[in-house]
Amino acid sequence: MKVSMRVNGVDHEHDVEPRTLLVQHLRENLRLTGTHVGCDTSQCGACTIHVNGEAVKACTMFAIQADGAEITTIEGLATNGELHPMQKAFWENHGLQCGYCTPGMIMASVDMLKNNPNPTEEEIRHGLEGNFCRCTGYHNIVKSVKAAAESMQGGA
Amino acid sequence: MIPPSFEYLTPSNISDAVALLQKHGDEAKILAGGHSLIPAMRLRLAEPGYLIDISGIGGLDYIQEESGQLRIGAMTCEAALEESEIVQSKYPLLLDTAKMIADPSVRNMATVGGNLAHGDPANDHPATMLALRASVVAEGPNGTREIKIDDFFPDFFTTALAEDEILTEIRIPSPPSASGGAYLKIERKVGDYAAAAVACQLNIDSSGSIENIGLGLTNVGSTPIRASSAEELLKGKKPDENMLAEAGRLAAADSEPMEDLRGSAEYKRALVNELTQRAIKLSLQRAEGSR
Numbered sequence: 001m002k003v004s005m006r007v008n009g010v011d012h013e014h015d016v017e018p019r020t021l022l023v024q025h026l027r028e029n030l031r032l033t034g035t036h037v038g039c040d041t042s043q044c045g046a047c048t049i050h051v052n053g054e055a056v057k058a059c060t061m062f063a064i065q066a067d068g069a070e071i072t073t074i075e076g077l078a079t080n081g082e083l084h085p086m087q088k089a090f091w092e093n094h095g096l097q098c099g100y101c102t103p104g105m106i107m108a109s110v111d112m113l114k115n116n117p118n119p120t121e122e123e124i125r126h127g128l129e130g131n132f133c134r135c136t137g138y139h140n141i142v143k144s145v146k147a148a149a150e151s152m153q154g155g156a
Numbered sequence: 157m158i159p160p161s162f163e164y165l166t167p168s169n170i171s172d173a174v175a176l177l178q179k180h181g182d183e184a185k186i187l188a189g190g191h192s193l194i195p196a197m198r199l200r201l202a203e204p205g206y207l208i209d210i211s212g213i214g215g216l217d218y219i220q221e222e223s224g225q226l227r228i229g230a231m232t233c234e235a236a237l238e239e240s241e242i243v244q245s246k247y248p249l250l251l252d253t254a255k256m257i258a259d260p261s262v263r264n265m266a267t268v269g270g271n272l273a274h275g276d277p278a279n280d281h282p283a284t285m286l287a288l289r290a291s292v293v294a295e296g297p298n299g300t301r302e303i304k305i306d307d308f309f310p311d312f313f314t315t316a317l318a319e320d321e322i323l324t325e326i327r328i329p330s331p332p333s334a335s336g337g338a339y340l341k342i343e344r345k346v347g348d349y350a351a352a353a354v355a356c357q358l359n360i361d362s363s364g365s366i367e368n369i370g371l372g373l374t375n376v377g378s379t380p381i382r383a384s385s386a387e388e389l390l391k392g393k394k395p396d397e398n399m400l401a402e403a404g405r406l407a408a409a410d411s412e413p414m415e416d417l418r419g420s421a422e423y424k425r426a427l428v429n430e431l432t433q434r435a436i437k438l439s440l441q442r443a444e445g446s447r
Contacts, residue, residue, distance in 0.1 A: 001164060018164035018207070040157055041195055042262060043347050054235075054264040060194050061265065064164055065187075065209065108261055115239075129346040130259025 003067045007032065008076025016063050023047045023058035026073060034074040034103050038132070045131030048104035049073045055111035057130070074103035077110070086110050086148040095144030097135035105131050109145045118149055159197035165208045170295050170322060173208055177320040178297060180206045186322060187211075188231060188270035191262055192279075216269075216324060219243065226328040230269025235260070237268065246330070248442050249337025249357050253284045256341050256353075272308070273323045275315040278349035282309060282380035283372030284339060287355035290328045296321035312378040332367075335359040336442030340431045341374065344418060350375045351418040352427035354383075354407070356435035358390075360443045365394045371432065376411035376424055383407035386432060400436060404429035 004013040007030060014029050026032045026049070035058060038046030042060040049058045050072040077084040086106050089095065096102045105128065112119065112127035119127060124145045125138070133141060165184075167173040177184055185204035187193060188211070196202040210216065216231035219240045226247065228237075237243050237254035244251055257263060257271070257280050271281040272292060285292075285305045292303050294317055308316045317323060331337075341353035353374035359367050369390050371383035385406040393399060413424035 017161065019159045019161055021158070024158075041198070042191060042258075045259070045261060048261055055261040056264055057261050060191055060262075062164070062190070062194070065190065065211065111264075112260065127260055130261045 001064055003064050005063075005066050005069050005071050007071045008073060014063075018062060018064050020063045021059055022049075022051075022061045022063045022066050025063035026058060026071075032073050032075050036100055036103060038100065038104075043130075043132070044101070045104040045108055045128075046101055048107040048131065050107060050111065053111075053114075055108050072107075074106060077106065084110070085151045086113070086145070089144040089148035089151060090141075093140050093144040093147050095137070095141045097133075097137045101131060101133045101135075105133065105141055109148065112145070113149055113152060117153060119145070121146065157198040159194065160200065160203045162197075162204055163206050165206055166212050167208060167210065168212055170210075170213060170324065173210055173213065173322055174295065174297055174320055176206070176208050177322070180208075181319060184208055186273070188273075189233060189265040189267040190270075191258070191266040192270060192274045192276065210322065221246075221330060224330050226330060228268055228326040228328070230267065230273075230323050230325060232268050234258075234263035234266050234268065234271075238263065246335075247288075247328070247337070249284055249287060249339055249355055249439075250328075252337070252339035253280050253355065256280060256339060256343075258347050262347070268326060269323045272326065273315060273317060275309060275313045277309070277312065277377060277380050278375040279380075280339070280341070280350070280353065280374055283353060283355040283374040285326065285328070286372030286380055286382045287337065287357040287370035288328045289357075289370050290326055292323050293325040293327065294318075294321040295324045300324070302327070306382065309379040331357070332359050334361070334443050334447045336439040336444075336446060338435045338438040338442065340435045340438070342427050342431065349418070352376050352411070352413065352424045352431060354428060354431040354435045356432070356439045358436070358439050358443060360440065363394065364440075364444070365392060366390050366440075367392070369436075371407060371435075373407065373411050373428060375418075376413040376428055378412070381411060383410045383428075383432065385410055390436070395436070400433045403436060404433040407432040 036046040038044035047058040183205040187209040216229040218229040337357035355372040358369040373381040386403040408425040408429040
């Protein structure tokens with residue numbers, strides 16, 4: 001089946017089996033391996049991407065469901081070589097240990113700030129309920145999101 | 157875990173979707189948000205030969221209050237409930253429930269209609285809709301019919317929908333003034349099914365007595381359960397602590413939990429008992445606050 005989508009600003013058209021999962025399509029057909037597969041059952045959030053601007057778990061969506069959609073993955077977050085403020089904040093605040101959950105954490109956090117630009121610590125923790133860090137490095141992740149919110153509010 | 161092969165169908169209106177259901181019978185499944193169906197397919201718990209994706213059908217995504225009802229389009233996602241001003245201001249039970257379903261990313265995809273049509277007694281909206289005394293609209297080859305939520309879940313993972321019917325809308329009676337509701341859920345971790353959960357919706361008169369009350373129980377039986385003995389006890393009463401305790405005891409007796417990884421039947425009954433009392437108290441506070 002033909003499926004076309006705009007991924008990180010570039011149009012792609014592929015022939016896929018209907019059962020191809022979106023995350024599989026991104027990683028294997030488009031070679032965008034920044035989106036990770038963790039639990040494979042929509043619990044852990046490692047595969048979080050944006051579909052038409054909303055955070056979605058790409059392991060629980062078929063590629064064909066995204067036909068015609070606008071997709072952003074972690075690879076598409078930086079603009080002109082400049083890291084997105086959320087990426088910068090994760091870097092500066094050491095919001096990662098092994099880094100496996102990081103792309104999903106960042107994509108979910110960007111979506112969270114879109115809906116709530118100035119979240120409290122509690123709201124950040126609830127907002128990231130669907131993203132697991134198995135290093136349990138949540139403290140610095142929350143700190144990073146807080147820092148990104150401040151820098152984005154400051155117009156950085 | 158790649159799901160088994162299927163043919164993917166994209167009708168552009170309900171009658172085409174119904175025709176596809178008629179053609180393919182029990183080999184077909186409706187795909188809405190997919191957040192119950194796709195995991196079930198990956199685990200080979202469901203192996204439909206045809207998936208009928210209804211996301212391309214317009215006009216199934218809305219939240220509108222008119223002529224004494226809240227009407228929710230079946231394809232409305234849980235995140236839209238959370239963000240809805242009318243839900244935030246008048247339907248605290250719905251708001252509580254939406255916030256407790258899975259996690260924010262899942263709620264961007266998962267739909268209210270799917271949560272009900274899946275027929276899973278562990279899902280959260282069935283109990284909520286029992287408490288709200290909702291009904292659902294089904295559309296089939298002979299037009300539409302309204303099904304009372306009490307008749308919608310006849311058996312385990314079974315709904316009253318015929319094989320060629322699609323759930324298109326949920327209808328909830330608008331609450332009178334001085335109404336309140338709450339959904340309280342104990343889960344082992346975010347995204348897990350409830351060990352037990354209780355939905356309460358009530359309204360009070362000027363003296364503070366309960367005029368009407370609905371109580372629904374999640375994941376403590378083969379279907380979602382109405383705690384009718386507790387409802388009957390409380391109707392027309394201004395409950396004190398003793399009566400609340402009795403209501404909790406009755407709701408626990410109405411539940412039929414089975415032992416599983418989430419706990420023993422005894423533990424789950426104890427949860428129903430306690431959560432029922434807390435949900436009623438919180439609903440009463442909210443009703444007082446909405447006067």
